[in-house]
Amino acid sequence: MNKIIEKFQLSESVYQLKVEAPLIATERKPGQFILLLLSENGERIPLTISDADPLEGHITLIFQAVGKTTHLLANMNEGDFIANLVGPLGTPTHIENFGSVVCVGGGIGAAPLYPIVQGLKNAGNKISVILGARNKELLILENKMKASSDELIVCTDDGSYGRKCLVTEPLKELCEQNNKPDLVVAIGPPIMMKFCSETTRPFNVSTVVSLNTIMIDGTGMCGGCRVTVGNKTKFVCVDGPEFDGHLVDFDNMMIRLRAYKKREDSDHHQCHINLKIEDKD
């Protein structure tokens, strides 16, 4: 049982929770995630840890209400308890002084990116952050990213804020400079990570991506999270979640993410009906 001690709505469908989890707050490192399960009949879902305070004993989770469990979580309030929360899981980000690093966060991907930006910054790297979102309303963590980086580039698909472009455009420009980046970290929707990897490939810039696949146990037991990396099967929960973006088979990963689409669509529809009913109360 983990108590929700603070809840914020960051945008129309994006929420931030501070949750009591003293041991996880102490042990977690950038790049790691937790799994949670809200009830006996619930589903175990992975969520990245976007921040933690070991002294206060809490962790911060940022998530978008997209599926059944995230909708239920969005309906919970301060003081409520999350029935089951386990972590930290996954191999932490490899942090060292690479030199200059470009960190790309797309949409909700800014949440897992934030602790990595902090970690890389503390290790002495020069950090450029590219934050992308569909529109201004969906942009998150802008101020925090600004405070932790040397340069921040914001872009939106519709041009409602920052540059009107996809994140790959400024990424390409940075790669074309004389002193191209030593490392790129890209976290966001699979399609964004795929195209970021394609953008950096001709420049030979190492590119790390963080994959968010379907998981059940998260401890290397079920294999549901497996992806093809460099023609080898890897388990996201224990071998990842971070991999070399130039080796990941994103097309296969995207197909696997949709394995239960039919069921999810009907659940999603149901969630929205429930949300609307509750809105009226």
Next chain:
Amino acid sequence: MTYIPPEILQHDAKILIEKLKSKQNSLTPKDRISIPPQEMPTQDPNKRNKNMNEVALGFFVEQAKLEAMRCIQCKNAPCVDGCPVRIDIPGFIKAIAQEDFKKAIEIIKNNSLLASVCGRVCPQETQCQETCTVGKSLKDVNKAVSIGRLERYVADWERTQKNIADPIVKPNTGKKVAIVGCGPAGITVAADVRREGHAVTIFEAFHKTGGVLVYGIPEFRLPKKIVQEEVDFLKKMGVEIKTNFIVGRTRKLTDLIQKDGFDAIFIGSGAGLPRFMNIEGENLVGVFSANEYLTRSNLMKAYDKENAHTPIFDSKIVAVLGGGNVAMDAARTALRIGAQEVHLIYRRTEVEMPARVEEVVHAKEEGVIFHILQNAKQIIGDENGHVKAIECLKYELGEPDASGRRRPVEISGSEFNIAVDTVIVAIGNDSNPLIKQTTPSLETNRWGNIIVDENCKSSIDGIYAGGDIVLGAATVILAMGQGRIAARSINEYLQD
């Protein structure tokens, strides 16, 4: 084997008992051996393959008595040598023949805490029953005394009794023991160590206790209520259980000793990484490890499509690869979830199948289609990346290999396709990597299994291990056997 309805089994047993009544105390070994082996009453195959309820219903009292009377009480008791936890088998069977069920279960409990589990899932035909003198004289291991079914009978009998004696625990010693994993090995160690008066905390990674008994073995083979009762018994003894706690990640193994004051640790973290065939098409949508498929159904209750939030793949035609108990569990689960056809593909013959004979018989009765001497060559996908067929190859048996079993040799040019939408791979597991990854000082072998000595002690003082994390994919009873050894070592270690 043809299906015999339970009421007929009971009827026949009643008549025979009546017949034997007059000479019950003067039965010769020959009389005993001539009593027919009692068949386990089961649900009708055509009904049970559509429900999750337990398949085997347990002996009727008359059957239990008759089966117990088949035991000739031989002096050398080879059955005991075949039992990893050395239960006094002739002793408890004699008590059943005398209708003293209380005494029977007490005898079993001297050596095994999980009688109702082991009576259901132990591979008796390769353990206690393999060496049974009755089976030997009838020249058929399947006609040995059904020790497992008798064990189950008295364990179930005890569960229906109101006044089960509270466990006896010695006064507190002030010593603390941590147990990693609440599966069969961990449960056994917890009971044996707690009994000596040491404080015991079990750390379980999942939200539920029971380990493989809960996530792996299906409800229709081992009702989860039984597992829960065994865990409740531990709680009654004062064992503390922390779920959602991953030793190695939530807290480092060494921190448990250095910072949290535990005096000894037992690691029973179980199986890990499912093995795949390494063939083309294994990451298509519709290919699952048996671990994933069974975890969805068992632990997450995905078979209850109305209520569970965890989805399970809507399969029509399923191929299961493998010939072990897990393969049978996956095949039978797929039928129950609604698959129209389930094909089990195994590259050797039925004789070499590692699954228990009973599971093979049950799977066939329920309609699983067996393809022996065949193996998958590749999985074929459609334009959307979903499974549409499996290409197989036919095999024949050649010379014996290192395991003593005749090696399957592929017949070239024998490729053929089966149209399927789901493939479940059930060919075993590698070790769980988490503790190894986070505890560099712990010695492991090249497969990642923890190396222990004959007392189940690891390379680090005070740290012991047992079960699948040591043995690789093994059985519930072997995990319990190692648990007993480890518990004895821990109790000795804490005495010093």
